[in-house]
Amino acid sequence: xxxxxxxxxxxxxxxxxxxxxxxxxxxxxxxxxxxxxxxxxxxxxxxxxxxxxxxxxxxxxxxxxxxxxxxxxxxxxxxxxxxxxxxxxxxxxxxxxxxxxxxxxxxxxxxx
Amino acid sequence: xxxxxxxxxxxxxxxxxxxxxxxxxxxxxxxxxxxxxxxxxxxxxxxxxxxxxxxxxxxxxxxxxxxxxxxxxxxxxxxxxxxxxxxxxxxxxxxxxxxxxxxxxxxxx
Numbered sequence: 001x002x003x004x005x006x007x008x009x010x011x012x013x014x015x016x017x018x019x020x021x022x023x024x025x026x027x028x029x030x031x032x033x034x035x036x037x038x039x040x041x042x043x044x045x046x047x048x049x050x051x052x053x054x055x056x057x058x059x060x061x062x063x064x065x066x067x068x069x070x071x072x073x074x075x076x077x078x079x080x081x082x083x084x085x086x087x088x089x090x091x092x093x094x095x096x097x098x099x100x101x102x103x104x105x106x107x108x109x110x111x112x
Numbered sequence: 113x114x115x116x117x118x119x120x121x122x123x124x125x126x127x128x129x130x131x132x133x134x135x136x137x138x139x140x141x142x143x144x145x146x147x148x149x150x151x152x153x154x155x156x157x158x159x160x161x162x163x164x165x166x167x168x169x170x171x172x173x174x175x176x177x178x179x180x181x182x183x184x185x186x187x188x189x190x191x192x193x194x195x196x197x198x199x200x201x202x203x204x205x206x207x208x209x210x211x212x213x214x215x216x217x218x219x220x221x
Contacts, residue, residue, distance in 0.1 A: 033209075035209075042200070042211045042212065042213050042214055043147075043155065043200060043202070043211040044211070045208060045209040045210065045211070048207060048209075055207055056206070056207035056208050058208060091154060091155065093155075099143070099145075099160045099162065100157050100160050101145075101157055102157065103154045103155040103156070103157075104154060105153075105154050106154050
């Protein structure tokens, strides 16, 4: 069964450093999303992406964040200058119909 | 600010019992989703509700949506231990997704 994959599973970085989180969506899906979940808290929407451009973004998704689909299969989230409060689990999701979303296993980001 | 409230936040129930989780939201929307998350794991889509009065059922779980009341329910019938997890509702309003705080369900044998 097709699934969404994410790499790395755990990323440790120093405050102020740039990180790139990678996702491989399900191959025939056209809608992509990034979410984050701070440990033990609710899931927060970051951004949605369709037809090679951002569809919607939340207030959290400020200038420090960017998304890209560099090669037609990968979908990346870049955080330019990480802060302590960026420490969270980041989930990528993809959808074929814009409604049912399939989530990846997540990348745990730890900012020191 | 849009609010999505779930109750209860914690639910401990015996196997075989029925219970309902409630999801209230503060804005107009006719798109609501339910997800399951096991400890330390990712989210799994359970139900997609796209209109007022929508009802979906899968196994022991049934979800419904009342857009006029801004309320969705997730009903559990004859709970079994395998249903122990955290359940989130999420509202889609103009393409922005707002999640509830989650309901941590523990089913006791």
